[in-house]
Amino acid sequence: MIVCSRCSKDNQDHYKFCLGCGAELPRASGKPRSSSTDTPPGGSSGSGRSTNAPRARAARGEALASAPQMDLEPTPMQASRPEPVQVAQSDSLPPELAPMEDQTSPCPHCGAGVPENFRFCHVCGHDLHDEGGAQAAAHAPAERTSAPAVAEAPKRASMRARLILIQPDGSEGEMFPLAEGPTLIGRSSGGIFANDAYLSPEHAEFRFEDDQLVVKDMESLNGIYIRIEPDVPIELFDGSIFRVGQEILRFDGPTAPEPAADGTQHMGSPHRGYLGRISLLVGRETTGNSYPIPPQGIHLGRERGDVVFPEDGYVSGLHCRVHSEVGHVFLTDIGSSNGTFVRVSNESFVPQGTFVLMGQQLFRAEY
Amino acid sequence: MEQARNYVCTECASPVPSGHKFCGACGAGVPHEAQTLETKFFGALQMPGKARLIIVRGDEAMGEGLSYLLQATEHIAGREADQIPFPSDTWLSPRHANFLYRGEKLVVRDEGSLNGVYIRIRGAAPIKVGDHFLCGQQLFRVDATPRDTSGPEADQTYFYSSPKRPSAFRVTQVLEGGMDGIVCCAHEHAVHIGREECDINFPDDVYLSPRHARVEMSGESLELIDESSQNGTYVRIRGERELSHGDYLFLGRNLLRVEVTA
Numbered sequence: 001m002i003v004c005s006r007c008s009k010d011n012q013d014h015y016k017f018c019l020g021c022g023a024e025l026p027r028a029s030g031k032p033r034s035s036s037t038d039t040p041p042g043g044s045s046g047s048g049r050s051t052n053a054p055r056a057r058a059a060r061g062e063a064l065a066s067a068p069q070m071d072l073e074p075t076p077m078q079a080s081r082p083e084p085v086q087v088a089q090s091d092s093l094p095p096e097l098a099p100m101e102d103q104t105s106p107c108p109h110c111g112a113g114v115p116e117n118f119r120f121c122h123v124c125g126h127d128l129h130d131e132g133g134a135q136a137a138a139h140a141p142a143e144r145t146s147a148p149a150v151a152e153a154p155k156r157a158s159m160r161a162r163l164i165l166i167q168p169d170g171s172e173g174e175m176f177p178l179a180e181g182p183t184l185i186g187r188s189s190g191g192i193f194a195n196d197a198y199l200s201p202e203h204a205e206f207r208f209e210d211d212q213l214v215v216k217d218m219e220s221l222n223g224i225y226i227r228i229e230p231d232v233p234i235e236l237f238d239g240s241i242f243r244v245g246q247e248i249l250r251f252d253g254p255t256a257p258e259p260a261a262d263g264t265q266h267m268g269s270p271h272r273g274y275l276g277r278i279s280l281l282v283g284r285e286t287t288g289n290s291y292p293i294p295p296q297g298i299h300l301g302r303e304r305g306d307v308v309f310p311e312d313g314y315v316s317g318l319h320c321r322v323h324s325e326v327g328h329v330f331l332t333d334i335g336s337s338n339g340t341f342v343r344v345s346n347e348s349f350v351p352q353g354t355f356v357l358m359g360q361q362l363f364r365a366e367y
Numbered sequence: 368m369e370q371a372r373n374y375v376c377t378e379c380a381s382p383v384p385s386g387h388k389f390c391g392a393c394g395a396g397v398p399h400e401a402q403t404l405e406t407k408f409f410g411a412l413q414m415p416g417k418a419r420l421i422i423v424r425g426d427e428a429m430g431e432g433l434s435y436l437l438q439a440t441e442h443i444a445g446r447e448a449d450q451i452p453f454p455s456d457t458w459l460s461p462r463h464a465n466f467l468y469r470g471e472k473l474v475v476r477d478e479g480s481l482n483g484v485y486i487r488i489r490g491a492a493p494i495k496v497g498d499h500f501l502c503g504q505q506l507f508r509v510d511a512t513p514r515d516t517s518g519p520e521a522d523q524t525y526f527y528s529s530p531k532r533p534s535a536f537r538v539t540q541v542l543e544g545g546m547d548g549i550v551c552c553a554h555e556h557a558v559h560i561g562r563e564e565c566d567i568n569f570p571d572d573v574y575l576s577p578r579h580a581r582v583e584m585s586g587e588s589l590e591l592i593d594e595s596s597q598n599g600t601y602v603r604i605r606g607e608r609e610l611s612h613g614d615y616l617f618l619g620r621n622l623l624r625v626e627v628t629a
Contacts, residue, residue, distance in 0.1 A: 201522055247529045257544075265543070267483075277547070
C-alpha cells in the first residue's frame with residue numbers, strides 16, 4: 001500500500017498515480033516488475049541478477065528509491081505482475097534455470113556473469129555447452145527438451161526487422177533482431193525470453209510476407225497481443241480476446257437456447273437488443289464478471305464508463321469502448337495511455353511501429 | 368309483548384325447544400328444514416378454508432383484479448389450462464402449476480414448467496446454487512465459483528489471468544430468451560442488487576428499489592435477503608410449496624396474490 005502524500009488516499013503498490021488525486025506516487029516498493037524488464041541491457045546487470053534473489057531485489061529497491069522521479073506520462077504498460085515471477089524464480093523454475101549458487105563465470109559471448117549451472121547465458125542466450133563446459137554439462141539435466149538452436153538463429157540471419165523491448169519506465173531496452181525468414185520466439189529461444197514464465201517454449205513466429213512483418217501464434221498458452229491504434233475501430237468476433245490494463249476480456253456474440261418444443265419461451269430480464277457480452281477471463285475457459293453490451297455500446301475505464309476497473313492502475317480513466325456499427329461489433333481505443341491490445345487469432349500483420357505484447361514483455365516492431 | 372323464542376308447533380301452537388324432533392304437547396313432527404337450520408354464507412368466497420387467487424398484475428389479456436376461487440381439490444394453471452388459463456403469456460408452459468389442497472392446506476406445485484413458480488420471500492430465505500430469483504423485472508441465478516483453470520502448464524508456462532480475487536459464489540442475470548447477462552462474482556461474501564449504489568445496478572428498472580435485495584454467504588450457506596423493497600423479492604420454488612394468506616406468486620408475467628379465509 002502506498003499512501004498518497006497529497007491526499008492521503010491508500011493506493012495499491014503497483015499504482016504509479018494516485019487514484020484519489022492523480023499525483024505521481026513514489027515507487028517505494030522495491031519489488032521487481034519482472035525478472036527481465038527491469039534489467040537494463042548490458043552485462044553489468046547480469047552479475048547482479050546471478051546473485052541470490054533477495055540481495056538482488058534489495059539492491060534494486062535502493063536504486064529505485066534513490067533515483068530521481070521521472071516526470072513521465074503514465075508509462076507504457078507492462079504485462080508483468082511480480083508475484084508469479086518471484087514464485088517462478090524461487091520454486092517453480094526447472095532446476096537448470098534456477099540459480100543454484102552464487103558463483104558465476106563470464107559468458108564468452110557477452111561477458112555477463114552466468115551461474116555455474118546454466119547451460120545458456122541468461123542475458124544473450126549463448127550456448128555455453130558449445131564451449132566445451134564439461135562442468136556445466138554435468139549439472140544440466142538430460143531431459144531438457146527445448147531446442148537451443150533457435151536462440152542462435154537470429155544472430156546468424158541477416159537482420160530485417162527488430163523487436164525493441166519497452167521497459168517499465170517507457171524507455172527502450174534490449175533489441176531482438178528478426179530475419180527475413182521465420183524467427184521462432186519463446187522461452188526456449190533463450191535470451192530475454194528465457195525467464196518469462198508466461199511465454200510458451202515456442203510462442204510466436206515472425207516472418208516477412210512481401211514487405212509486411214507477420215506474426216503467427218504457435219498455439220501459445222497466453223497468446224500475442226497487438227496494440228490497436230487510437231480511434232480506429234477494430235471488429236470483434238465471437239470469442240475475440242482483448243486486453244485493457246491487466247485485464248483480459250473476451251467478447252462473445254449473442255447466443256440463446258432454443259425455445260421449448262411446446263412454444264414456451266425462456267423467461268428473463270428484459271433483453272434490450274444486446275450485441276453480445278464481454279467477460280473477464282480468469283482461466284483457460286473460466287470467466288469472472290460479465291456484462292452484456294447494449295445497442296448503444298459501452299465504455300470501459302478505470303473510473304469512467306459503464307464498466308470500470310477501479311483497482312487496475314494500468315487502465316486509463318476512460319480507456320476504450322465496445323460499440324456497434326451496421327450490425328457488427330467493434331472495439332475502439334479512445335486515447336488510453338497504455339493502449340488497448342487485441343489478441344492475435346492465428347496470424348496478423350505487424351505494421352511498422354506496432355506494439356506487441358508477448359508473455360510479460362512489451363516490444364515495438366521496427367523495420 | 369314478545370316474540371316466541373323457539374319453533375312453534377304448527378298443529379298446537381306450543382313452543383318446541385331446539386333440537387327436538389317432535390312436539391312434546393301433540394306429537395306432531397318438526398319439519399326437517401327447521402331441525403337442520405344453519406347459517407349460510409352470503410357467497411362462496413366466504414367459505415372457510417377455501418382460497419382464491421387474485422391477479423395483481425397480468426399480461427394484456429388478463430384483467431387485473433380477476434380472481435379465481437379454488438373450490439375443487441386441484442386447479443391447473445397454464446397457457447392451455449381450463450381452470451386458470453393464461454393464454455397469452457408465452458412464459459407459461461401449457462400446464463404450468465397446480466393449486467391443490469393437502470388436508471386443510473393449500474399448496475402450489477410446479478408441474479415441471481420451463482420457467483417455474485416464484486414466491487415472494489418474507490424477509491430472508493435460504494437459497495442454493497442453481498436457484499433462480501426475481502427482483503423487479505430482473506431474473507437471476509445463483510452460481511458456484513467455477514473450478515480454477517489458471518494453473519501452469521506441464522511445461523511450466525504460467526497462465527496469464529486477469530487479476531482476480533477469491534469469491535464464494537456469483538450471481539448471474541438471466542435475459543429473456545435464456546442468454547446470460549451480467550455476471551457478478553461475490554466480493555466480501557455478498558452481492559447487492561438494486562437500482563443504484565449496488566454491485567448489480569439497473570437504473571432504468573422502475574420496479575426495483577434503490578437497494579432491493581442481496582445474496583449473502585452466512586457460514587456455509589447462502590441466503591437471499593430482501594432489503595425491505597417495495598415490490599419484493601421472489602424465489603423459484605422447488606417441487607411444491609405450502610401457501611398462506613397474503614403470499615404473492617409470479618407465474619410468468621402474472622403476479623398473483625393468495626387469499627385464504629380463516
